[in-house]
Amino acid sequence: xxxxxxxxxxxxxxxxxxxxxxxxxxxxxxxxxxxxxxxxxxxxxxxxxxxxxxxxxxxxxxxxxxxxxxxxxxxxxxxxxxxxxxxxxxxxxxxxxxxxxxxxxxxxxxxxxxxx
Amino acid sequence: xxxxxxxxxxxxxxxxxxxxxxxxxxxxxxxxxxxxxxxxxxxxxxxxxxxxxxxxxxxxxxxxxxxxxxxxxxxxxxxxxxxxxxxxxxxxxxxxxxxxxxxxxxxxxxxx
Numbered sequence: 001x002x003x004x005x006x007x008x009x010x011x012x013x014x015x016x017x018x019x020x021x022x023x024x025x026x027x028x029x030x031x032x033x034x035x036x037x038x039x040x041x042x043x044x045x046x047x048x049x050x051x052x053x054x055x056x057x058x059x060x061x062x063x064x065x066x067x068x069x070x071x072x073x074x075x076x077x078x079x080x081x082x083x084x085x086x087x088x089x090x091x092x093x094x095x096x097x098x099x100x101x102x103x104x105x106x107x108x109x110x111x112x113x114x115x116x
Numbered sequence: 117x118x119x120x121x122x123x124x125x126x127x128x129x130x131x132x133x134x135x136x137x138x139x140x141x142x143x144x145x146x147x148x149x150x151x152x153x154x155x156x157x158x159x160x161x162x163x164x165x166x167x168x169x170x171x172x173x174x175x176x177x178x179x180x181x182x183x184x185x186x187x188x189x190x191x192x193x194x195x196x197x198x199x200x201x202x203x204x205x206x207x208x209x210x211x212x213x214x215x216x217x218x219x220x221x222x223x224x225x226x227x228x
Contacts, residue, residue, distance in 0.1 A: 004159075031213045033215060035216075042218050042219065042220055043160060043216075043218040044218070045215035045216065045217070048213070050213070055213075056214065056215060058215075091159045091160070093159070097213065103213050104165075105160075105162065105216060106162070107158075107159030107160050107161060108159055109158060110158070110159050
């Protein structure tokens with residue numbers, strides 16, 4: 001069964017450093033998302049991406065964050081200058097574009113980001 | 117998305133049915149009711165969704181109240197693997213690709 005993959009599974013970085021989190025969405029999907037979950041808290045939406053541009057973003061997704069689809073398969077989240085509060089599990093998700101009543105989102109296993 | 121209310125936690129014995137409730141009294145006429153779950157240390161996964169009629173799939177059943185102000189996710193025989201946080205989410209079909217808005221969900225514990 002197709003699945004969303006994410007690398008690395010765990011990333012440790014120093015405050016102020018740049019990190020790039022990698023995702024490979026399911027191949028025929030057209031919508032891509034990043035969510036994050038701080039330990040013990042809710043899953044929060046960051047950004048959605050469609051047709052090579054951001055379609056929606058939350059207040060969390062400030063100028064320190066960017067997303068890119070550098071080729072036909074990868075979808076990346078970059079944090080330019082990490083802060084301690086960026087420590088969280090980051091989930092990538094993708095969905096088809098049925099144009100119908102719902103589009104199930106498929107989530108990856110997550111990348112645990114630890115900022116020291 | 118309209119708001120949903122779920123109990124913080126529930127407990128079930130293995131191989132017994134589990135009924136997970138969700139209240140959504142402000143649901144609009146076109147909102148679909150979706151359920152996702154998050155197993156420990158994993159990303160959320162889709163469980164089931166419905167509009168008005170009860171729905172069944174290989175994972176669970178969804179019972180929707182006639183007035184649509186509440187719904188119940190039913191796991192017919194809970195297994196240890198069903199221990200997870202279950203999220204009830206309302207989605208507007210017009211914007212089918214909008215982000216999911218997760219609440220705190222219900223943490224289901226399954227006892228062997």
